[in-house]
Each structure stands twice: as structure tokens, then as C-alpha cells.
Amino acid sequence: MQTEIDKLAPGGGSLMIAWQLKGKRALLVGGGEVGASRIGHLLGADAHITLLCPEKGLHPTTKDYIAKYPNRIAYYDRRFTGPAELHKMDIVLTAIDSPATSREIVDLCRQAKIPVNAADIPELCDFYFGAHIRDGPLQIMISSNGNGPRISALMKEKVQASLEGYEGLALSKIGQLRAELKERVPEIGGPLGRKRMKWMSKICNEWPLIDFTLLDSAMIQKLLDEGWEKDRVPTFTEVCSKPRPLGVEDSSKGHRFGSNLLIPIAHFVAGAALMAAVILARRR
């Protein structure tokens, strides 16, 4: 019988983590179509890439990456030669058309305890890639855990369509605000640390996400002086003299007044007004 605790942690999934590869070394074997997509993911995570692939097999996008990022991609016009290639690698990806060679490389990685992904060969993978959305600091990954990668790609499109386009910018501004606040209050844990977390959560809960896109350094300082220092969350209009983003009425009313609904309504009203003006003008 399934208990409450079983429902909290159903097995059979993956550990979805945001792996920090900045400054670490990634070996990519194969630079065809899939390899090119892998390079995009590795560059996006600021990894140092070593790419092994015969020149004639390079995808045009891979060639563009090699030309554009000579300091971040060490490219070798040859095939994988053996265990020495794995020296100091933190992660290994194969994207080649030979499952037998992928298996040999994966065996060597297992001996060296280096996490490895072999494109399209789940039984050889320590981790899978997923369908991925990226907007600045925002990343969303969808995995079907090997059940239906095409469905993952389609789900990604659905999620993408539900985003408004400013989420990444808003998050980077929230990142700046948090960094400034941490500079004022560097405590880790303790009463002040807890107070800082509560204040950050409160402003995130109360301000519509779109408002954060307009934050600049002066506003951040004002927000901290008038808000953090006085233990309250100022409204958007208190800290910003710029006009508010279209579709948001009052930041004190929180996320309910996000632009999701109000922008289409505003467009509809503007469109209807324009049509009425045209009809009236014709009648005259």
C-alpha cells in the first residue's frame, strides 16, 4: 500500500540539479548536429570545452562556435584516441554515430569516475539532457526521463508560450537587489540573515514581476533605504519616478495584477477605440 511518505518521494525519476560548470572542463566527442547543440549548452554554463571531431564531420554551427570562441573551445581535428583524453575532465559528452565507440568512451569514464552522457543511448548515460528554455538567469528544463523526448520538446513549447518575455530581465534585477542587500547585511544565518530572507521573500510576493524590470541602481538604493532599513516593503511608485509598465496598476496588489490579462485587455480597448474613431470619421 502506498503511504503518505511514498507519495512525497515517488522513485523512478532523476535528480534535477543546476550543475555549476563555470571554469570546469568538458570533453565533447563529436561535433555534428547534436554536438553543436551540446556546445550551446556547455557555453551557456561557462565551461571550458575540448572538442574532438574530424574536420569534415563538423556541423556549420559547430564551425561558427569554434571561430567565435577560440578561447573557450579547444578544437582538435581528430577522433577520440584513448584514456589520456579524459585527463582532468569534469564531464564528458559523446555525440557520435558509433554506439560501440560511445560504449568504449563511457567505460573509460566510469573507471575514471567522470559523469558521462552518450547522446541517444540511455543505458550509457549518467545523466540525460532535457528540453530547455533559457532567458538570462532563468532556465527551465523538461525531462520525460527517457520516455518521450519529442513530448519533452513539445511541452517546452507550451511552457515557452506561457512566459511573457520579461522574466529573465526581472530575475537579473532581483539578483542585483539581493546582491546589494547582502553587501549591506552580509550575515549568513542568524536573526539578521533570517530577516533578510523574509524581506526578500516579501517583496517578491508583493511586487508584480514586471515591476522589477525597471529597477536601476538608484532605485535599488532607495528601496533598501526606505524599505529594508525601515522594515517595510515600499510600493513601486514610491521608489520609481518612471511610468509603470503597461498593464500593471498598483504594486501593492501583488501578482494578481501581472500583465497576463491586462495587456490583452488594454490592446483590445485601444483597438476598439481606434475602430470607433475610424467609423465616426467615415460617417462625417
Ligand SMILES: C[C@@]1(CC(=O)O)C2=NC(=C\c3[nH]c(c(CCC(=O)O)c3CC(=O)O)Cc3[nH]c(c(CC(=O)O)c3CCC(=O)O)/C=C3\N/C(=C\2)[C@@H](CCC(=O)O)[C@]3(C)CC(=O)O)/[C@H]1CCC(=O)O
Ligand atoms: C530533450 C532532448 C534534449 C537534447 O538532446 O538536447 C533529448 N532528445 C531530444 C529530441 C529527440 N530525441 C529523439 C527524438 C525522436 C522522437 C522520439 O523518439 O521521441 C527527438 C525529437 C526531436 O528531435 O524533436 C530520439 C531519441 N532520443 C533518445 C533516444 C534513445 C532511446 O529512447 O532509447 C531516441 C530514439 C532513437 C531511435 O529511435 O533510434 C534519448 C534521449 N534523448 C534525450 C534528450 C534524453 C531523454 C530526455 C527526455 O526523456 O526528456 C535521452 C534519454 C538521452 C540523451 O540524449 O541525453 C531533445 C529535444 C530538445 C528540444 O527540442 O528541446
Ligand SMILES: NC(=O)c1ccc[n+]([C@@H]2O[C@H](COP(=O)([O-])OP(=O)(O)OC[C@H]3O[C@@H](n4cnc5c(N)ncnc54)[C@H](O)[C@@H]3O)[C@@H](O)[C@H]2O)c1
Ligand atoms: N539526443 C538527441 O536529441 C539526438 C537527436 C538526434 C540524433 N541523436 C544521436 O546522436 C548521435 C550524433 O548525432 P548527429 O546528428 O550529431 O550525428 P552526425 O553524424 O552529424 O555527427 C557525428 C559526428 O561525430 C564524429 N565522430 C564519429 N566518431 C568519432 C570519434 N571516435 N571521435 C570524434 N568524433 C567522431 C563524426 O565525424 C561526426 O562529425 C547519433 O548517434 C544520433 O543517433 C541524438
